[in-house]
Amino acid sequence: MDYKNTLLMPKTEFPMRGNLPNKEPKLQEKWDEESIYQKVQERTKDRPLFVLHDGPPYANGDIHMGHALNKVLKDFIVRYKSMSGFHAPYVPGWDTHGLPIEQALAKKKVNRKKMSVAEFRQKCAEYALKQIDNQRTQFKQLGVRGDWENPYITLDKEYEAAQIEVFGEMAKKGYIYKGLKPVYWSPSSESALAEAEIEYQDKRSASIYVSFDVRDGKNVLEGDEKFIIWTTTPWTLPANLGISVHPDLDYIVVKEASSKFIIAKDMLNQVKEELEWSEAEVLKTVKGKDLNHTIAKHPFYDRDSLIITGDHVTIESGTGLVHTAPGHGEDDFIVGKQNGLEVLCPVDEKGYFTEEAPGFEGLFYDAANKEVTEKLEENKALLKLEFITHSYPHDWRTKKPTIFRATNQWFASIKDFREDILAEVNRIEWLPKWGETRLYNMVRDREDWCISRQRTWGVPIPVFYGEDRTPIITDETITHVANLFKKHGSNIWFEWDTKDLLPENFSSEHSPDGTFTKETDIMDVWFDSGSSHQGVLESREDLKRPADIYLEGSDQYRGWFNSSLSTSVAVTGKSPYEAIISHGFVLDGKGRKMSKSVGNVVVPSKIMKQYGADILRLWVASVDYQADVRISDEIIKQTSEGYRKIRNTFRFLLANLHDFELKDMVKDEELQEVDRYMLIKLQDVIKKVEKAYEAYDFSTVYHTIHNFCSIDLSSFYLDFAKDILYIEASDNVRRRSIQSVYYQIIVSLNKLLSPILSHTTEEVWTYIPEVKEESVQLSDFPKARDIENQEKIKQKWDAFIEVRDDILKALEEARAEKVIGKSLEAHVTLKANNESIAGLLKEIPHLHQLLIVSEVNVVEELSDAKTYQHVSVAIEKHQGDTCERCWVSSHDVGDNPAHPSLCVRCADVVEKHYKDVE
Numbered sequence: 001m002d003y004k005n006t007l008l009m010p011k012t013e014f015p016m017r018g019n020l021p022n023k024e025p026k027l028q029e030k031w032d033e034e035s036i037y038q039k040v041q042e043r044t045k046d047r048p049l050f051v052l053h054d055g056p057p058y059a060n061g062d063i064h065m066g067h068a069l070n071k072v073l074k075d076f077i078v079r080y081k082s083m084s085g086f087h088a089p090y091v092p093g094w095d096t097h098g099l100p101i102e103q104a105l106a107k108k109k110v111n112r113k114k115m116s117v118a119e120f121r122q123k124c125a126e127y128a129l130k131q132i133d134n135q136r137t138q139f140k141q142l143g144v145r146g147d148w149e150n151p152y153i154t155l156d157k158e159y160e161a162a163q164i165e166v167f168g169e170m171a172k173k174g175y176i177y178k179g180l181k182p183v184y185w186s187p188s189s190e191s192a193l194a195e196a197e198i199e200y201q202d203k204r205s206a207s208i209y210v211s212f213d214v215r216d217g218k219n220v221l222e223g224d225e226k227f228i229i230w231t232t233t234p235w236t237l238p239a240n241l242g243i244s245v246h247p248d249l250d251y252i253v254v255k256e257a258s259s260k261f262i263i264a265k266d267m268l269n270q271v272k273e274e275l276e277w278s279e280a281e282v283l284k285t286v287k288g289k290d291l292n293h294t295i296a297k298h299p300f301y302d303r304d305s306l307i308i309t310g311d312h313v314t315i316e317s318g319t320g321l322v323h324t325a326p327g328h329g330e331d332d333f334i335v336g337k338q339n340g341l342e343v344l345c346p347v348d349e350k351g352y353f354t355e356e357a358p359g360f361e362g363l364f365y366d367a368a369n370k371e372v373t374e375k376l377e378e379n380k381a382l383l384k385l386e387f388i389t390h391s392y393p394h395d396w397r398t399k400k401p402t403i404f405r406a407t408n409q410w411f412a413s414i415k416d417f418r419e420d421i422l423a424e425v426n427r428i429e430w431l432p433k434w435g436e437t438r439l440y441n442m443v444r445d446r447e448d449w450c451i452s453r454q455r456t457w458g459v460p461i462p463v464f465y466g467e468d469r470t471p472i473i474t475d476e477t478i479t480h481v482a483n484l485f486k487k488h489g490s491n492i493w494f495e496w497d498t499k500d501l502l503p504e505n506f507s508s509e510h511s512p513d514g515t516f517t518k519e520t521d522i523m524d525v526w527f528d529s530g531s532s533h534q535g536v537l538e539s540r541e542d543l544k545r546p547a548d549i550y551l552e553g554s555d556q557y558r559g560w561f562n563s564s565l566s567t568s569v570a571v572t573g574k575s576p577y578e579a580i581i582s583h584g585f586v587l588d589g590k591g592r593k594m595s596k597s598v599g600n601v602v603v604p605s606k607i608m609k610q611y612g613a614d615i616l617r618l619w620v621a622s623v624d625y626q627a628d629v630r631i632s633d634e635i636i637k638q639t640s641e642g643y644r645k646i647r648n649t650f651r652f653l654l655a656n657l658h659d660f661e662l663k664d665m666v667k668d669e670e671l672q673e674v675d676r677y678m679l680i681k682l683q684d685v686i687k688k689v690e691k692a693y694e695a696y697d698f699s700t701v702y703h704t705i706h707n708f709c710s711i712d713l714s715s716f717y718l719d720f721a722k723d724i725l726y727i728e729a730s731d732n733v734r735r736r737s738i739q740s741v742y743y744q745i746i747v748s749l750n751k752l753l754s755p756i757l758s759h760t761t762e763e764v765w766t767y768i769p770e771v772k773e774e775s776v777q778l779s780d781f782p783k784a785r786d787i788e789n790q791e792k793i794k795q796k797w798d799a800f801i802e803v804r805d806d807i808l809k810a811l812e813e814a815r816a817e818k819v820i821g822k823s824l825e826a827h828v829t830l831k832a833n834n835e836s837i838a839g840l841l842k843e844i845p846h847l848h849q850l851l852i853v854s855e856v857n858v859v860e861e862l863s864d865a866k867t868y869q870h871v872s873v874a875i876e877k878h879q880g881d882t883c884e885r886c887w888v889s890s891h892d893v894g895d896n897p898a899h900p901s902l903c904v905r906c907a908d909v910v911e912k913h914y915k916d917v918e
Contacts, residue, residue: 003885003902006914007726008735010655014767018647020612024759028140040082040777041089041542050086051578052077053537053547054146055560056154056529059131060100063138063586065586065594066553068604072620073583073698073750074551075144079755080693083781088852089542090146092139093532096128096155097458098525098836099189099397107784117456117494124457125155125491138605143613143758145777154459154528158573161486162535163528164462168478169571175413175453178463178471180343182326182333183450185405186395187351187365191454192409193402194524195446195558201221203392204400205232206369209275209319209383211261212243212296212305213338218291225253225260227296227307228271228383230318232390234372235365238357239325241341242306243296244332246313247289247563248529249320262291264320271319271521275383288313293339299381301358310335327406345406349454365403408451410461410521414566418443421569429579431696432626439580440567447693451524454886458522460493464502465517466510476503493518504551530563533576546574551581565771570675581696583625602631611640614757618643621702621756646753647760649709652718653746654767656725657739664731666740668787672733674675674850675741678717679787681708682745689752705753713745723849727886727906728912747771747780800850801839806868807851813866814875824887827878830871831862837870854878854889885910 052074057067074090081088082878099122105112112120129339136148152159170176181637184193211226227243244486245251250265256277263271272280289309294306312331313322326336327345338341346356353360359375360368376382393402414421421443430436452461461483464472480503484492493501498518507514537545545568552560561580568576587593588600595601597828607616619639623629671679685708728735746768754761754776765776771777787793807830811823820826828851832838836857841847847856855878865872878889884901894900896907 001899001910003906003910006885006910008659008730009726009727010652011658012651012655012767014651014654016615016648016651016765018612018643018760020614020759021609022761024478024608024613025141027759027762028143028567031145034775036775036777037147040145041087043166043778044082046085047085047087050081050088050709050731051092051537051543052081052088052546052549052551053532053543054091054093055550055552055556056095056152056532057135058098058100059096059128059135059153060093060104061131063135063604065602065604067135067139068142068616069583069586069620069625069629070553071139071144071550072142072617073581073625075142075146075617075619075758076693076698076755077549077551077696079145079758079777080781083751083754083779084693085775085780091150091152091536091540092136092144092146092148093152093536094128094132094135094154094682095525095529096125096132096153097522097528099191099455099457101127102130102455102457103397112456114149117573118491121457121491121494128153128155141608141613142604143617145758152540154525154532154535154793155489157486157489158539159531159535160459161482162461162539163523163531163879164238164478166481166531166534166567166571167462167523167527168473168475168482170412170567171473172475173417173570174412175416175444175521175570176473177413178408180408181411181448181450182328182330182343182345182404182405182406183409184393185349185407186398186400186402186403187349188398189395189455190349192407192450192452193899194450194526197396197524197526198393198402199396200391201394201399202389203394204387204389205234205392206234206373206385207388208234208373208376208385209271209322210237210299211381211383212299214262214294215304216295216397220286220294221253221262222260222439225262226888227262227321228319229321229323231323232388233328233369234376235347235368236325236328237372237376238301238346238353238360239327239344239369240298240305240323241303241326241344242308242324242332242336242339244308244313244322244335245288245291245312246311246315247287247292247309248322249288249313249315250285251291251320252280252282253284253286255279255283259397262321264315266315267318267320270317271606300375300379306339306341308335308339308341308512328404330404333406343406343416347403347405349407351403366401409450410463410519411448412451412527412566412570413448414443414446415448417570418446420573421565424565424569424575428575428577431579431581435554435557435580435582439561439848442558442562443565449524449563451527452521453524455522458525459528461519461521462493463519464498465514465519466508467513470510471519471722472508472510472516478505526559526563526565527567529560530567531569533564534571537576542711545576547577549579549581550577551583554582554584556582579621587628587630589630589635591628591630607636611636612759614759615643617756617758618702621698624699642702643757643760646706646757648719649713650746650750650760650764652714653742654764656721657742657746657769659730660736660739660743660769662743664736664739665743666733666737670737671740672737673793673845674717674797675737676787677793678712679741679744680790681712681793682748683784683787683790686748686752686782690781690784693755701752701874702756705749708749716804720850720852723852723886723888727909729803729909743769750776751781754779780869796843800844803837803840803870804851806870807873809868810873810875811851811853811865819875820877823852824854824882825877825889827855827857827876827889828853829857829859829862829865829874831865833857833867833870833872841871848888854880868882 078088078090149558214225217223250263294307324332326333326343351365425440841858865874880889880891881893883903885906890903899907
């Protein structure tokens, strides 16, 4: 007789190899065909609404690892919520306006000079929509589930109309104004920038000490002294109109050689060292306020430089006297305004000097540094020149340096409702907690938000001007423009005449003859995306404001988190979100920023083609996303190993359910005790995983399930059960008990992992016997339940696992000493080290099966044994014969003459169930 045919070996068509790169696209296609997103929404429509609002990625280029991290994290949350009692729609969005698209078209040789503004904007829109299609495909390849056919797009007519309404409401409350102020200006973009568009990089700059002769000492100074300033922007000296001192600091007149210089007293040692003074005799000390309105002479122009006081002056570096150019600095502008200085800005939008800087006309500002220092030297005003490398503001789009430049811009006055914003910051939930401090400090220190840009591709600022250039923003004009944009789109602002954009028969005291002009600036793109609470959350019936969560990268504290909060509080008095979750940046395996020039860029598409999206998703789940995270080939290989362990566990469970039906399910109270123990362990996993999902702690989800698969299942439960599952008869009580728990484990784990391994769990679902839902996505998370006597059972079997660890160590040592080969060759003799363990061993049935050995004897006395923590163990090779069918060594092999090569157990099974097997 061929006894192999009597074994109930595992059977499943669920493959060992994932083959994810080939399977995932087919699954995604199936989801689209079956409208899985819509089915999920229909199933949950009567549940409480949970909204994670998508911060729109910029529609340009392929997605990168930061995109992947972000979108997959969002998908985890939305999938979890829809399986745990909520209605969780997910509406993806895209940010489509701004300079990068203009630059992309320029690279494509689109000649904007040969077309109208409206025609160029149409080209921008077409380009953006193509980019959206490309990115949408890539996001869907990640397995991200959402309303992909109905996303929100910032160039949509309805969205632009909502944005106009936000602007109008802020203007109505007096928060919007136009004014001449120095703002961050990008010569490379030819536009003003907001603080959120600034990033700091190292820059090499000239560091100079410059003397200004005293022209009028106002009886405080004798008139033959020189003020000394220090600056790293020599090019701003043509715009110098003053020197600032701190009113409460002491200033000294220092004699060096034949000259007398004025500096802050506290800076004497530093200046003395820098300028290599040898004498530095202090002649006089005065307070800064006493120097107020004394007059110096500009070092190379025939004009005055007024000495003024300002609290912004520090003694951290320099001389304690600050070169003041109101057209090129925020503090300079403020103190200049207080002291009646004009706002001189002799640099144009491209960064070139105008005629207001005689001698430097036509020079690019940075190139003028050399010319200015030469002019200073010629006039004997340059005391020292050296070069330093320091952190300097750059345009985050073009990566080129910015300047401060006074221009007429539109501003949102944040300070007018700052306290309301700060109150909301304190109310919101933050993950990580430090996000609260970060945004609070940003808002606390913010004055005005420059919202105008001198570009073409964006939402126009909906302002009209009368003949006297007075800006006109009324409820009537805002409503009319919003309705026009909703119907025709914002391009009409550039296509239609001004009179056609105004309400019919519109009149204003500012234009008696009815002639009006329109603003040509566009809005900051952060105003675009920051209006999504109005254009999306408030406008779409399936969403709500405030959203439950905004989740983006940590750079969005200065970006979308900030602009959304500002516009929402301005319009509604409330934050647009109840909670903020932020994640870090994706770095290479060595912790370096990814860079094409370095060649260390890891792209999602490559990982998906080689390993599959589920491996990428599992990587996201495995990392501490709140900090910066690393990715590399080696890290992805390690993630693949973790995936393989989970997949193989699923496969083993499925393979051993091949003859199981729900009617065979054993009730909890009738399970074998070890099976009930594993069911209790499963409930612990369910509790821990649910708690982790609730805390958005996905690494705990992954590690909890992975450890359960590796330690509790593979190393224990699945291992010893083979001797029952394969050997006993199909309907054996112990076998059905194990299968009943296997079934509950695979159903539960598959659901728990569904938000993370969205493709694999969908595949597994199709192999689980008798599941009623067509997709795991249409099921709910398992709920942990209490098992009778669970604490007592858990304590007992947890103690046994510790004893088992001792015995496994002993078996390993015996194997190393060649006492045994396989563990089934072992005859184990045990002596408990205390009464508690002795009682435990008496209560545990089938010890030899649990330990996967052939025989176990528990004795009260034992010599020649190794002592471990809980037991003393002696191991010898079993002296019985090996059963041909179960491979267990036994003294009763051959006791049944009809089956001389089998143990009695196997002979009984064969005789009762397999009479005809050959």
